[in-house]
Each structure stands twice: as structure tokens, then as C-alpha cells.
Amino acid sequence: xxxxxxxxxxxxxxxxxxxxxxxxxLVDVDPAKDGFLMKHQQAWVADQSPLKLAEKGRxxxxxxxxxxxxxxxxxxxxxxxxxxxxxxxxTRPKGREFIATxxxxxxxLLGAGAIIERFEYSESVDPATPKTATGYRLVDPxxxxxxxxxSSNPANIxxxxxxxxxxxxxxxxxxxxxxKAVNALLIGFGVIRVISSHNGVANAFNQVIQETRAGxxxxxxxxxxxxxxxxxxxxxxxxxxxxxxxxxxxxxxxxRRIRRSYGxxxxxxREELDAIPKKSAIQYLSRVLIESCVDAGIPPxxxxxxxxxxxxxxPPQRERDIADWLQLVIDPLLKALSPRLTxxxxxxxxxxGDATCLVPLAIMPNLRRRPPFIIEMKNVPFEQQQQVYRHxxxxxxxxxxxxxxxxxxxxxxxxxxxxxFGHERIHQIKMSSGWYELNMPxxxxxxxxxxxxxxSDELIVEDLRMVRLVNxxxxxxxxxxxxxxxxxxxxxxxxxxxASEQDSYQEFAYEAVTRADAPQRSSMGxxxxxxxxxxxxxxxxGFRHRKGL
Numbered sequence: 070x071x072x073x074x075x076x077x078x079x080x081x082x083x084x085x086x087x088x089x090x091x092x093x094x095l096v097d098v099d100p101a102k103d104g105f106l107m108k109h110q111q112a113w114v115a116d117q118s119p120l121k122l123a124e125k126g127r128x129x130x131x132x133x134x135x136x137x138x139x140x141x142x143x144x145x146x147x148x149x150x151x152x153x154x155x156x157x158x159x160t161r162p163k164g165r166e167f168i169a170t171x172x173x174x175x176x177x178l179l180g181a182g183a184i185i186e187r188f189e190y191s192e193s194v195d196p197a198t199p200k201t202a203t204g205y206r207l208v209d210p211x212x213x214x215x216x217x218x219x220s221s222n223p224a225n226i227x228x229x230x231x232x233x234x235x236x237x238x239x240x241x242x243x244x245x246x247x248x249k250a251v252n253a254l255l256i257g258f259g260v261i262r263v264i265s266s267h268n269g270v271a272n273a274f275n276q277v278i279q280e281t282r283a284g285x286x287x288x289x290x291x292x293x294x295x296x297x298x299x300x301x302x303x304x305x306x307x308x309x310x311x312x313x314x315x316x317x318x319x320x321x322x323x324x325r326r327i328r329r330s331y332g333x334x335x336x337x338x339r340e341e342l343d344a345i346p347k348k349s350a351i352q353y354l355s356r357v358l359i360e361s362c363v364d365a366g367i368p369p370x371x372x373x374x375x376x377x378x379x380x381x382x383x384p385p386q387r388e389r390d391i392a393d394w395l396q397l398v399i400d401p402l403l404k405a406l407s408p409r410l411t412x413x414x415x416x417x418x419x420x421x422g423d424a425t426c427l428v429p430l431a432i433m434p435n436l437r438r439r440p441p442f443i444i445e446m447k448n449v450p451f452e453q454q455q456q457v458y459r460h461x462x463x464x465x466x467x468x469x470x471x472x473x474x475x476x477x478x479x480x481x482x483x484x485x486x487x488x489x490f491g492h493e494r495i496h497q498i499k500m501s502s503g504w505y506e507l508n509m510p511x512x513x514x515x516x517x518x519x520x521x522x523x524x525s526d527e528l529i530v531e532d533l534r535m536v537r538l539v540n541x542x543x544x545x546x547x548x549x550x551x552x553x554x555x556x557x558x559x560x561x562x563x564x565x566x567x568a569s570e571q572d573s574y575q576e577f578a579y580e581a582v583t584r585a586d587a588p589q590r591s592s593m594g595x596x597x598x599x600x601x602x603x604x605x606x607x608x609x610x611g612f613r614h615r616k617g618l
Contacts, residue, residue, distance in 0.1 A: 072188040075203070080172040083185055083205070087166045095173040097310055100137055107301040109293045110134035119255065122288040123264040124278055126295035126342045128303070131264050132236055136170040142232065143171075143207070143214040144179060152259070153231035154216045157247065159240040160517060161202070162361040164218025167236070168205040171216050175207065184208040192222055226250040232260045239268035239275070240355035248277070263288070267346035268355070269538075275346045295342035299324065353536040353543040354513060360530065364522040367440060370529060371398060372424075373457075374447040384452060391453045395460050402442045403464035406431065412441075412465035415472045415565025416458070417557055418479030419447070424554065425454055426561035429465055430569050438515070438569050439522040443529070443558065451478075455485050462490055470571045472496040472564040496571070498564060502542045505563075509536060509543035511570070512563045521566065532558040 084092040099105060106114065113123065113134050123131045145151030156167045168185070175183045185207050192202035206217040219225045223246040226233065233251045238244045251261050265274050281288045295303075304323060308315040331338035339345040373394065379387065406412070411432045419425045425446040430438040444461070446454060462468055471490070473483035475497035487495035498504060515521040523529060535556035537546050545556035 072190045072204070074186050074188050076187045078185045078187060080169075080176050080181070080183075080185065083165075083169045083172055087162075087169045091166055092169070094310065095170060098173075098177075100174050100178050106130075106134055106137065107298065107303065107306075109291070109297055109301055113291055113293075114138045116289060116291070117260075118289040119258075119260045120286070120288045121260070121262050122278065122281065122290050123262075124290060124292045124344050125264065125266055126293065126298070126344050127266055129293045129295065129298040130303075131291070131293060132167070133170065135234055135236075135262060135264065136167055137174050139216050139232070139234070140171050140174045140178065143209040143216055144175070144211060145214075146212055147214075151212050151214050153214055153229075154234060155226070155229055155231060156216065156218045156234045156236065157221055157226065157241075158218065159221060159237040159355060160358050160361050161204075161218075161220055161519070163236060163357060164220070165205050167234075168207055168216060168218050171207050175209070182210045184210060190219075190225065192220060192225070221247055223247050223250040227253070230254065230257045230259060232262070234262045234264065236264050237355065237357060238263050238265040239272045240265070240352075240358065245273045248273075267340045267344060268352045269340075270346045270348050272346065292344055294344050295327075352534060353509065353538055354516065354533050356530065356534055358513075358516050359523055359533050362516050362519060362521055362523045363525050363530075364439060365525050367522060367524040368402065368442050370443045370445060370524055370526045372445045372447070373449060375449050377448060379448070380450045387450065387453055388456060391449075391456050395457065399442075399444070399457075399461060400464070403461070406441055406464075406466050408466040410434075411467045411469055413468070413470045413472075413565060413568040413571075414462060414465065415561045415563070415568050416482075417474045417560040417564065418454075418476075418482050419555075419557065423447075424557045425449065426557045427458070427461065428558065428561040428565040429461065430565045432569060437520050437522065438566065440524065440565075443524060443526075443561075445557065451481060454482055458482070458486050459489055462486070468494075470494055470496070470568040472498055472568040472571075474498060474500055474560060474564065476500045496568065498567070500560070502539075502544060505544035506542045508563055508567050512566050513543070515566055521562075528554065529558045532556045533562065535559060 084095060107130060110130050110133070113121075113131055114137065125131050139154040139156075142151055142154060156164055158164050158167065172183060172185055186205070188204055188206060189201045190204060192200045202220050202222075204218050204220070206215050208215045221241045221243075223243065226247065227250050231254065233254055235241070235244070235247060235251070238247070241247055248261075248263070251259075254261065263274070263277070267275060269275070277286060277288070278290060280286055281290060304320045305315045308319070308323075313319065328338065328342070331341075336347045340347045379390075382390075412429055413432070414427065414429045416427045417425065427444040427446075428440055429442065431441050433439055444457065446457065449457075462471065468490075471486065471494060473479065473486055473495060475483035476499055480497065483495065483497040487497055512521070516523075523533070532554060533556075535545055535554075536543055536559050539546050545559055
């Protein structure tokens with residue numbers, strides 16, 4: 070694979086490009102200190118089997134330990150077992166974070182001097198449509214061995230020699246093809262490390278585990294649950310890193326809070342913490358992918374919830390109440406919008422139980438779609454939802470398109486908005502598996518390409534994580550998620566992205582020519598600039614009756 074170096078970075082510069090919380094952890098750790106790795110991390114590093122697989126719960130630190138091991142391998146001569154390492158994460162930002170982790174470990178263990186590069190490489194599947202991607206790598210100055218972060222495109226892996234780390238394998242778009250591509254490394258005495266939490270029983274990652282246990286594959290399996298990490302000191306490490314004094318009481322409350330955060334979704338808790346794959350549909354959007362698109366600059370989600378008695382009030386009183394809310398809460402946000410940016414909107418309807426979600430998107434100069442704010446409404450009558458839509462859309466600068474859920478009772482709202490703003494601008498969408506099959510992959514691609522922003526809001530993240538593969542179609546299944554939600558904002562986000570891809574609607578204006586603006590004629594019916602040879606024919610009633618001359 071040919072690459073082109075774009076820039077050389079220092080470890081500190083690279084740390085500035087990753088999440089601040091991870092950068093702080095890397096600055097604080099000391100990989101040379103005894104007990105730096107927990108027991109299960111030590112076991113992972115100590116196992117140098119050619120084929121190794123980690124079946125893990127979240128935040129158990131296996132990828133962290135792998136980065137430490139890869140730094141040691143990169144600093145080792147080829148004659149003694151050293152080699153190149155190619156890291157393949159499920160998202161591009163994870164590759165950058167992995168190289169940053171390796172860079173910090175290398176600097177603290179062996180001193181500064183490693184070469185850190187940002188490089189470009191071909192990402193094209195079809196030679197007729199060339200496409201490049203950006204990666205990061207660390208080059209050990211002593212051995213020349215490198216650690217590279219690549220995308221999950223299987224074509225990038227073919228022909229490489231060395232070690233491959235497939236991280237969060239269960240969330241790769243096509244992990245089967247990725248694993249097929251890396252198998253050729255074994256011919257050249259390469260090694261393969263597969264690391265992931267689960268993503269459903271039908272996922273290829275779980276199938277590899279089951280077939281390994283049945284004797285089909287030779288992977289050595291390390292199963293590490295959240296409880297294993299807790300038993301090995303995870304709480305104590307996190308507490309000290311945040312300046313807290315570890316106590317048994319605080320540990321018990323911390324553990325209880327984490328378990329209870331999943332609410333009634335016990336299957337999700339067991340999958341993410343206990344490494345037990347869910348038997349239901351396969352998760353389509355991973356938390357890591359969604360969180361890589363979080364934009365902390367987006368204002369907090371605006372949630373309007375009314376008591377059931379609100380719907381019994383006289384319509385004028387309800388209208389005044391919402392008008393006051395719009396003026397106080399929404400108008401300042403609308404006034405802050407850039408008049409130079411195009412805006413679209415997507416909306417998922419609900420009357421009670423679930424939440425109506427309205428997601429406007431501003432199309433930035435770099436084509437990234439960013440919501441300037443998000444509105445959720447719960448238990449708000451039809452008329453007042455229409456009132457909110459009219460007000461918000463009217464206030465969006467250069468509004469071009471909207472997509473509204475027109476399923477069931479949502480049809481009434483969608484039809485009203487289309488009547489107000491034009492049926493050519495407002496798409497009324499009957500949500501179906503066919504529509505999801507066509508448009509949910511586009512939403513996922515937008516998140517993978519970092520062209521769509523998500524607010525720092527746990528409920529929005531959880532909504533997006535509710536998208537599942539149901540009979541091969543990515544959609545929000547009919548099940549209740551966290552806090553009684555039903556993926557409300559995930560559907561609105563998909564509709565908004567759909568709206569952003571439609572051809573922009575433009576209004577064409579004209580100016581009427583008044584009598585004062587019209588060219589003046591002479592008493593003979595001629596314009597001043599006309600010659601006397603041209604006749605000015607007046608169409609009279611008699612001329613029409615005779616149907617011409």
C-alpha cells in the first residue's frame with residue numbers, strides 16, 4: 070500500500086487532536102511503574118500466540134494493553150521478534166487515538182525521538198473513482214518498525230506483512246472480509262489480534278468465537294467482563310486518576326450506578342458489561358462511532374413536556390403558552406443562526422408516550438451537517454406541534470427542505486407543514502423497511518465520515534444505538550429503550566440527513582413592470598426608439614372575433 074506523508078507531529082501535538090479526557094489519562098499514566106497493567110491486561114500481553122481474541126466488556130482496557138505491547142514489539146529488532154503493527158478500528162478517530170496512546174507509551178518508556186506522521190493512502194475500491202484517506206503512524210527510530218492506524222476497508226490490508234489488530238471487530242461494516250484479508254499474514258509468520266465487545270449473537274464476531282470453541286479456528290480466547298476488571302482494580306485506578314479517595318462505600322455506589330444506568334434493558338447491560346451477546350437484533354451504530362461525532366458546542370437538547378391537563382385548556386390559552394415559550398427559548402437560538410448557511414429539518418412525530426423530535430441541520434461550508442439545536446416535545450397537542458414547526462421553519466435562514474414522518478397520526482402534522490411551506494419542499498415520508506433499507510446506511514456513512522454532528526446528550530446517543538439490523542434491514546425496532554424512548558431522535562436524524570441530500574428548492578421571484586416603468590409611446594402609438602416603418606398593432610375585440618386577418 071503506497072502512502073504519502075502529509076505532516077510530522079510531536080506526541081504533544083497528536084494528543085491535542087484526540088478527546089481531552091483520553092489525552093489527560095495518557096498524560097497521567099506511567100507505563101514504567103509496577104502494577105501499571107491490571108491482571109487481565111498482563112495476561113493479554115503475556116500471551117504471544119499467533120491468533121488471539123479478546124471477548125470483552127466495556128472499559129476493560131484490552132486495547133490499552135495492546136498499545137503497550139505494540140510499542141515494545143516496534144522497539145524490538147526483527148531478528149528478535151519485532152515487527153510492524155497495523156491497527157484497524159471500526160472508526161477512523163480510533164486509529165488516531167491508538168497511535169496517540171502508543172506515542173505516549175513510547176515516550177515515557179524509551180524517551181522522545183519516535184517519528185509520528187500523518188499520511189494519506191488510497192481508499193478506492195473502484196480505480197475509476199479515486200479516493201484518499203488519512204491515517205497516522207508511529208515509526209520507531211531505533212528499528213524502523215512502525216505502528217499504523219488504517220480504516221476497516223479490507224482492500225487496505227491485502228499485501229501487508231506484520232501484525233494486525235482488529236479493534237471492536239463486531240462493529241466493522243464487513244468484519245468477515247476484514248478477517249479474510251488478514252489471514253494471509255500468517256503465511257509470513259504474522260500475528261492477528263481481534264478485540265471486541267459483543268454486538269448480538271448473529272454477528273460474525275460471535276460466530277468466530279463459537280466456531281473457535283468448537284475447534285474450527287485456533288484463536289486463543291481471553292474473556293474479560295466488567296466484573297473481572299472491577300475485581301482487578303478498575304475502580305481504584307479510575308478514582309485515583311480523578312483525585313478521589315477510593316472507599317468501599319463509594320465503590321459500591323459507583324458499581325450500582327453503572328448497572329442501573331441500563332434501566333430495564335437487561336440484555337444490553339449483559340452484552341456491554343458481561344460479554345453475553347444479545348439474542349435480539351444486531352446493533353447497527355456503535356457507541357464509539359456515535360461518540361466520535363459528538364460536538365460539545367451544540368446547545369443542550371430542548372425538551373418541552375406538558376402535563377395531560379394541558380390538552381384540555383382552551384386553544385387560545387394553549388397557543389399563548391407555546392408562543393411565550395417560543396419567544397423565550399427558541400427565538401434567541403434562531404437569531405443566532407448564520408444567514409449564509411442553508412438549513413434543512415427532519416422530524417419524527419409522537420403524541421404521547423414517545424417524544425416528537427425536531428432536528429434542524431445547518432449545512433456548513435465544508436458540507437458537514439450540524440444541528441444548531443434539537444427540540445423534543447412530549448404530550449404536546451397536534452395544534453401546538455404545528456405551531457412550533459411553523460415558527461421554527463420560518464426562522465431557519467435559507468430553509469430549503471424538510472422530511473417529516475407521515476406514518477399514522479404523523480400524516481396530519483406532515484400534511485399541515487407541507488401545506489404551509491410547499492409540498493415541493495416538505496417530503497412526507499411513510500416510514501417502511503424499504504425506506505430504512507435505503508436511507509439508514511447513508512446515516513451510518515455520514516457518521517463514519519464525520520460529516521454529521523451529534524450533541525453531547527446521553528439520550529440522543531442511546532436513541533441512535535437503538536438502530537438494529539432486523540432481517541438484514543437497519544431500522545428502529547418496535548421495542549422500548551431507555552426511559553421509555555423508542556429511538557425518537559434516531560429517526561429524526563435519518564429524516565434530516567435525507568432532507569439534506571435533496572436538491573435545494575429555490576423560489577423564483579419577479580418584479581411586475583408598472584405603467585410608470587413602461588416605455589412611453591407617441592400619439593401615433595410608436596415608441597420613441599421605433600422607426601415609422603414598424604406598425605404598433607392593437608389587438609381589439611373585432612380582431613379576435615375575426616380570428617386574425
